[in-house]
Amino acid sequence: MSRKTSTITIDTDNRDKGKTFLLTEMPAYQAESWATRAILALTNAGLDIPEEAISAGMAGMASIGFSALTKLDYQVVKPLLDEMLECAQIVMPSITRVIIHGDGADIEEVSTYIKLRKAIFELHLGFSMAALKSTSGSAAA
Secondary structure, eight states, rough: OOOOOEEEEEOOOTTTTTEEEEEEEEHHHHHHHHHHHHHHHHHHOOOOOOOHHHHHTTHHHHHHHHGGGGGSHHHHHHHHHHHHHHEEEEEEEEEEOOOOOOOTTTTOOOOHHHHHHHHHHHHTTTHHHHHHHHHHHHOOO
């Protein structure tokens, strides 16, 4: 069985509008390692992480939420965020390739990086965090 993929096209009216990105799920070992490092970093930062989340890997990260990473020191979270972007490629008319950052960058808006990271997180979880919030909100009502 192959890894999950999805595409995202930026529809926000900015410099990245219309750019399409192919997202590919990390191999299981890498995803488990990523989630373990993220959960351990959150624990070391003083967040109270439930035991079941600690032992659940990427599923445990789902219960904590992507926004929990904002609680971490930049030097701790940067490698995790960079590794997430390795899951994304830019789709161009004749080629799909690794995203270029820095000079001649493919991405020109901060908001695009945020959208890509959230979409990569959701790809690994197998569901949309926005859909989960709307479902859990309506279930509570």
